[in-house]
Amino acid sequence: MTLARVDAEVAPIGTLEALSRAEAAMLLDRGHGGLHGLFRDCALAVLNCGNETDDGKELLDRYADFDIRLIPRERGIKLDIRNAPASAFVDGRMIVGIQEHLFAVLRDVVYLGEEIRNAVRFDEATSEGTTDIVFHLLRNAGILKPTLHPKLVVCWGGHSIGRDEYEYTKHVGYQLGLRGLDICTGCGPGAMKGPMKGAAIAHAKQRFDGRYLGLTEPGIIAAEAPNPIVNELVIFPDIEKRLEAFVRVGHGFIVFPGGVGTAEEILYLLGILLHPDNADLPFPLIFTGPASAEAYFRQIDAFIGAILGVEAQRRYKIIVDDPERVARELKTGIQAVREFRKDKHDAYNFNWSLKIDHDFQQPFQPTHANMRALDLHRDQPPHRLAAQLRRAFSGLVAGNVKADGIREIERHGVFEIRGDADIMATMDTLLKSFAAQRRMKLSGKAYTPCYRII
Missing domain, CATH: 3.30.1850.10 (MoCo carrier protein-like)
Structure with missing residues (x-):
């Protein structure tokens, strides 16, 4: 055709x-x-x-x-x-x-x-230099508005989700919009579009001028084209700077059901929150979906508990099938963020207080050699293990949907992922559940894995 x-x-x-x-x-x-x-x-x-x-x-x-x-x-x-x-x-x-x-x-x-x-003023070899790059890209795009009080909710979730899950994201976005909260997503379809669509209706009812911020990067933009509701779009050079931008500009976070990309985002965020320097930082984080997604969140919660421990599980709430409660919890949590930033004299529009290890900022190239070399072992602090796991899932995203990653798989075969037996078994169970639930691809074709767990 x-x-x-x-x-x-x-x-x-x-x-x-x-x-x-x-x-x-x-x-x-x-x-x-x-x-x-x-x-x-x-x-x-x-x-x-x-x-x-x-x-x-x-x-x-x-x-x-x-x-x-x-x-x-x-x-x-x-x-x-x-x-x-x-x-x-x-x-x-x-x-x-x-x-x-x-x-x-x-x-x-x-x-x-x-x-x-x-x-020469940006030294990407340091954590501070990398954060400066993220700040300047956001400022150049006009995103950092110093006069606005905290009200930006970052929504993460899959681009390949069922109709009931998509409708639920709209209901949550609607409740957020009624309470004057703005939406930031990865700007694509599915769980990235639904909250914006719901919030746009609520903002119109309340006569708010809503912000619908979309953050993306060249490797993923072809697979997740910006949806038409996005009214502020920023392109970052790589996934690591894109993820840092989310956690620096967002005031509250929601995770909807998704696949490997959503798992990457969860591991990134929990790895940062598990750093000792961030222990007392208010950071509202809710996992939510319709009643049909309850089993999905049980799987995610079990995966986090088995690999990162109870402390990681304490950093989020799971709320199933209750959009109004999600919005109320976020509104209350964001008020706590505002008070904390006010007391610490930190900016409302960019979270300078958040400690991000350089492990989370260094661009990861998903080659076969780099995937095999990942340190997926327990003899390290949980936040460092989370950084390694985040890279593993980033490689799977590349192998699924990014042009360079797909070509790498075509040339050299599937990625091999190695590590401690219990970590590998837990990861394998989660990935197989994603494939069974059709969370890997939009197409109706049977999913062909781009990886092998060893």
């Missing part, structure tokens, strides 16, 4: 209306050091909004003839787009929300190339 395609010239909306000659040259450069390839792939993902696919390689292959070229002009810029998905246009004009997302991508790719990669 031939997919409908559109050619167009598009002007910016609201962001990055002019570029320097050096920035334009980087975007036009199709060589190894240029930004054209990165910008092209992220732009295609944004233009694919609404078309269900969670296979980054499949999307890039399907639109291999897609191209986007900068048209430099003295009075501003335009983008020349060739063979774009027709779904991004109405009567020949690009949908405004998608156009905003496209230029948010341009803004962040340019800033990453010009200000971050080439700046």
Whole structure:
């Protein structure tokens, strides 16, 4: 089947209306050091909004003839787009929300190339330097609003969820929105879209100007295109900085049912909260879903208890089938966050007090060698074991949906994951349950594992 395609010239909306000659040259450069390839792939993902696919390689292959070229002009810029998905246009004009997302991508790719990669002031080899990069990317995107009181709820969960779970995320988002809370997600479909959709209705009823913040990164954006409700979009260079941005800007956290990506987020967050320096930090965290998801959360809770212990289980509440209670608990928890930040003279818009070990910040490349070398053994503190487990699940996300990870599996076979026998057995049980519940992929095909537990 031939997919409908559109050619167009598009002007910016609201962001990055002019570029320097050096920035334009980087975007036009199709060589190894240029930004054209990165910008092209992220732009295609944004233009694919609404078309269900969670296979980054499949999307890039399907639109291999897609191209986007900068048209430099003295009075501003335009983008020349060739063979774009027709779904991004109405009567020949690009949908405004998608156009905003496209230029948010341009803004962040340019800033990453010009200000971050080439700046000697950012030392990514240190924890502080990495946090500075996250801060500057958020500030450049206009996300850090110093006058707003804490009210941003980060919602995590799967892109491949059942209809009842999706409807539940909307109900929770609605209850949050009625209480004046804003939503931040990974910006894709499923549990990333539902809370925003519910909150948008509630905000309209309450006459609030809602914020729907989406945080993503180049490796995942093709598999999880920003949903059209997102009105603030930021692209981070890697998953580690994206995850740090979530925990720095969020004031309360909800985890809906999901798969390996959600497990990665849970392990990241619990690993940070288990650090001794964060023991007294208020951090509202709720796992929730409809009644049909109760068994799923029992599995997650058992996995956490078996591997990270009771202390990790104390850092969250599980609330099943009660959206109103979830919203009330978050509202109360966020008030405690506000009082704590006020007492500590910490910013409301960026959690500087949170201690994040460099283990959680270093980019992990999911190669076969790196996956085999993971230290999945108990002879280490729980927060360090969580960091290693987080990398294991990050590798599985790459093997499932990221173009580079899928190619790695095609070339060298499945990833091998090794560690202590009890850890491996517990992990294997969890992963098999995800596959049985169809939490691994959107497609109706039977899931083919990208890993082998040893």
